[in-house]
Amino acid sequence: MGRIVYCNGVFTPEEDARISIFDRGFLFGDAIYEVTAVLAGRLIDNDLHLDRLERSLAALSIPMPVSRAELEQIQAELMARNELAEGIIYLQVSRGEADRDFLYPEGLKPNFVAFTQAKKLADTPAQRNGISVDLTEDLRWARRDIKTAMLLGQVLAKRQARTDGYDDVWMVQDGLVTEGSSSTAFIITADNRVVTRPNSRSTLPGCTRHAVLRLCQTHGLRLDERAFSPAEAQAAVEAFVTSASSFVTPVVRIGDVAIGDGRPGPLTRRLQSYYIEAALGSVPALPG
Known part of the structure; x- marks a missing residue:
């Protein structure tokens, strides 16, 4: 069957x-x-x-x-x-x-x-090794905070990024990163601050994002909710994305620039572990 x-x-x-x-x-x-x-x-x-x-x-x-x-x-x-x-x-x-x-x-x-x-969600090659993301103009409608089925903009952007040799893509509007094509974009600065754009009509309020922000507070990590430019992202020491189907996935290249040493960074690794531990430790299994 x-x-x-x-x-x-x-x-x-x-x-x-x-x-x-x-x-x-x-x-x-x-x-x-x-x-x-x-x-x-x-x-x-x-x-x-x-x-x-x-x-x-x-x-x-x-x-x-x-x-x-x-x-x-x-x-x-x-x-x-x-x-x-x-x-x-x-x-x-x-x-x-x-x-x-x-x-x-x-x-x-x-x-x-x-x-x-x-599908396999945990301990995937992308989570172990990191992904590359391209940068593209954000041409989607203005109410991205509503999770509608109108996804053609994301489909086209993902397809072009894959054709150009990237794993995914980050959207850019008015000189600032909005979000990934199906994920929330994060960077980590040289002084170990976790940075992600605040919720607004320009981005989807990510559920995994929410969980990660809560983990930052729980574990005493410094967090800035603010927008950042592609140049700041490329100068970051670490970067990652979050989504329901990818959890916390390192980003090791943005455009043609390697992030840090081109490998997943230590703080991203900690957040990956915190997320899996919290998910499996606090959510009861449904009767099956």
């Missing part, structure tokens, strides 16, 4: 799941999504992800498709049915379906789908 997915109230084999061609997520990208990591059979930072899902839906005036408790039950059921020990759970809520029109009718019923993806 293949993967079991959730589609509008029904758990079903993936090949049997159906969404209308008139779904506004399909026609307009009028949809919100979330990704929660699963490690050792545990949902990681799930409360933060569900908080953000609710905020994003509210920002677009899309109602929650089910209660939060029901949503958590759906996640647990997907993990159990697919025997997911490590990977992600993807959630997507669209405004619903109606004949194509920019002005949607009131009272649409949201479409809600969810599925698992089994």
Whole structure:
């Protein structure tokens, strides 16, 4: 039997799941999504992800498709049915379906789908060895704080970076780094200050970012929430990115400049360890 997915109230084999061609997520990208990591059979930072899902839906005036408790039950059921020990759970809520029109009718019923993806998240080659990131102009829409399914800008930027020999890309607007194409950008200065841009409409409020900032406070690390330029990033002694599916991943090259000695730095290594320890030590495993 293949993967079991959730589609509008029904758990079903993936090949049997159906969404209308008139779904506004399909026609307009009028949809919100979330990704929660699963490690050792545990949902990681799930409360933060569900908080953000609710905020994003509210920002677009899309109602929650089910209660939060029901949503958590759906996640647990997907993990159990697919025997997911490590990977992600993807959630997507669209405004619903109606004949194509920019002005949607009131009272649409949201479409809600969810599925698992089994994949290795911890101790990956990228986390062990670090990644290279290119720099590109940020051409996305202004409300990046809402986690919508409109990801074409990121798709094109990632594709071009890979074509040019990089692992990923950082976006730049008005001479300052906004964020990675699907991650939060961090640098570490020569005096061991952890620096990342503050939350605003220009960036997605990353859940893993939030967890890492909390770890900085817990372990007494010096933290600056401020914007930084590509030049400052290239002059940093260390750099890294955070996301739900990559945790804390070192960045060893930005553009054509090696960061530090071109290898993951010691403070990034500490944050990697702190994050995994906190995730596995504080999050109870769901019944399976």
